[in-house]
Amino acid sequence: MIDVVKIGGSIIDAEHQLDIVLDSMIALGSSAILVHGGGRLATQMANDLGVEQRMVDGRRITDEQTLRIVTMTYAGWINKSIVAKIQARGVNAIGICGADLDIIRATRRHPQPVDYGFVGDVTSVNTEALRHLLTATAPTIVVIAPLTHDGNGTLLNTNADTIAAECSLALLPDVQLTYLFDHAGVLQDRTDERSVLARLDRTTAQELVDAGTIDSGMLPKLHNAFRAAEGGVSSVRITRYDALQEDIGTWIT
Amino acid sequence: MIDVVKIGGSIIDAEHQLDIVLDSMIALGSSAILVHGGGRLATQMANDLGVEQRMVDGRRITDEQTLRIVTMTYAGWINKSIVAKIQARGVNAIGICGADLDIIRATRRHPQPVDYGFVGDVTSVNTEALRHLLTATAPTIVVIAPLTHDGNGTLLNTNADTIAAECSLALLPDVQLTYLFDHAGVLQDRTDERSVLARLDRTTAQELVDAGTIDSGMLPKLHNAFRAAEGGVSSVRITRYDALQEDIGTWIT
Numbered sequence: 481m482i483d484v485v486k487i488g489g490s491i492i493d494a495e496h497q498l499d500i501v502l503d504s505m506i507a508l509g510s511s512a513i514l515v516h517g518g519g520r521l522a523t524q525m526a527n528d529l530g531v532e533q534r535m536v537d538g539r540r541i542t543d544e545q546t547l548r549i550v551t552m553t554y555a556g557w558i559n560k561s562i563v564a565k566i567q568a569r570g571v572n573a574i575g576i577c578g579a580d581l582d583i584i585r586a587t588r589r590h591p592q593p594v595d596y597g598f599v600g601d602v603t604s605v606n607t608e609a610l611r612h613l614l615t616a617t618a619p620t621i622v623v624i625a626p627l628t629h630d631g632n633g634t635l636l637n638t639n640a641d642t643i644a645a646e647c648s649l650a651l652l653p654d655v656q657l658t659y660l661f662d663h664a665g666v667l668q669d670r671t672d673e674r675s676v677l678a679r680l681d682r683t684t685a686q687e688l689v690d691a692g693t694i695d696s697g698m699l700p701k702l703h704n705a706f707r708a709a710e711g712g713v714s715s716v717r718i719t720r721y722d723a724l725q726e727d728i729g730t731w732i733t
Numbered sequence: 734m735i736d737v738v739k740i741g742g743s744i745i746d747a748e749h750q751l752d753i754v755l756d757s758m759i760a761l762g763s764s765a766i767l768v769h770g771g772g773r774l775a776t777q778m779a780n781d782l783g784v785e786q787r788m789v790d791g792r793r794i795t796d797e798q799t800l801r802i803v804t805m806t807y808a809g810w811i812n813k814s815i816v817a818k819i820q821a822r823g824v825n826a827i828g829i830c831g832a833d834l835d836i837i838r839a840t841r842r843h844p845q846p847v848d849y850g851f852v853g854d855v856t857s858v859n860t861e862a863l864r865h866l867l868t869a870t871a872p873t874i875v876v877i878a879p880l881t882h883d884g885n886g887t888l889l890n891t892n893a894d895t896i897a898a899e900c901s902l903a904l905l906p907d908v909q910l911t912y913l914f915d916h917a918g919v920l921q922d923r924t925d926e927r928s929v930l931a932r933l934d935r936t937t938a939q940e941l942v943d944a945g946t947i948d949s950g951m952l953p954k955l956h957n958a959f960r961a962a963e964g965g966v967s968s969v970r971i972t973r974y975d976a977l978q979e980d981i982g983t984w985i986t
Binding site: 529530551553554560563573574577580582616617635 | 808865873
């Protein structure tokens with residue numbers, strides 16, 4: 481069984497949360513994939529460099545300068561810092577992005593109706609290459625930064641939730657997918673961490689979003705989780721950063 | 734035979750030179766290692782971010798902010814851009830730094846007489862892991878950014894010429910090492926590209942430096958080249974970016 485774990489930006493930004501995730505991944509004792517988001521660093525870098533960030537519907541427009549910034553921060557500092565932290569725990573790790581070994585290929589998103597710039601939608605995952613890295617040593621944690629490439633020399637900024645789902649689907653059948661963030665799961669009342677929905681299917685999720693019960697910001701994550709579950713990933717779960725080894729959170733069915 | 738090729742910063746800064754290097758590496762038709770330096774980007778980033786760069790004897794002091802900048806630029810933007818460029822030529826590539834798969838471990842340089850900060854001296858190369866990547870697909874180009882780690886979670890800035898030499902020594906016996914830069918080789922008269930020394934040994938090099946014939950800036954590169962040659966690397970050569978497949982340049986003996 482291979483675990484694919486995705487951690488959001490808020491975990492990257494809180495070092496003690498990241499430490500807990502890394503400890504629990506190592507406690508799994510087997511090779512695993514860790515997909516990470518970006519956190520505040522890219523935005524902070526853009527601010528420091530005076531590169532204006534444009535957002536449409538809460539999503540970043542990735543122009544050429546922004547592509548460079550996210551590649552530097554995600555695939556450079558964050559990715560390699562995580563690798564060094566795992567090595568310090570005596571477990572082997574390799575940090576990659578989707579361009580490496582042609583592991584995740586994407587096409588640039590159509591510029592209509594909104595031109596998001598250098599943003600990619602995943603078209604293929606190279607399962608063989610991914611397995612080659614997972615078996616480099618036993619165990620090996622493959623740390624993936626959310627960037628892909630188009631095969632023509634262009635890197636593309638790609639949603640980390642999507643990358644986690646696509647990698648899981650590529651590793652079927654013995655794979656489970658966990659989205660870790662700073663809440664106990666999908667909440668019925670977002671002010672109450674005890675209101676975790678134990679199970680969630682696509683229809684119920686849409687009803688709860690329509691009723692205003694679920695935060696619409698959860699929708700992209702849920703969309704990817706449903707894709708993985710419907711594609712055959714045996715366990716798809718959304719839970720808190722310290723619950724990887726516990727049976728709590730929201731299972732996507 | 735595995736080729737280890739090191740390209741300097743001036744090639745990174747000149748895209749047409751980089752393209753020529755990548756084309757000629759692919760023409761080798763076999764797995765190879767490409768070690769790259771940093772070019773002007775790190776210095777430019779530091780300037781843009783207002784991070785003052787301190788130099789001692791022409792060498793950069795790597796404080797914490799500078800470590801972050803060089804990791805972002807070397808292991809992030811430059812490394813992944815090169816990988817995407819190789820993929821666009823239909824050949825597989827993977828970009829790593831020394832922390833990945835624990836491939837290059839280093840110790841932080843002693844702070845006396847000069848504290849260079851987060852700068853590492855190589856202590857070990859993981860040959861098995863490096864070979865695992867070189868055999869990921871046939872052929873695979875492993876692109877290495879000049880950063881290592883200390884095994885305790887800290888990344889270290891490390892000389893790219895040294896990394897190229899150490900990787901060559903780790904892959905003995907069937908390996909050759911080529912340093913590519915923007916001159917035809919080690920010159921007797923640095924204003925005349927035709928004054929290339931065809932062969933150079935350590936004693937002659939020191940004499941030529943003492944006599945002011947060889948630029949003292951060549952010494953660190955030569956030191957690494959001599960280490961590799963004396964350690965058994967069958968061919969160690971310093972030559973121009975467009976001469977990888979030609980029999981020209983300076984052979985280190």
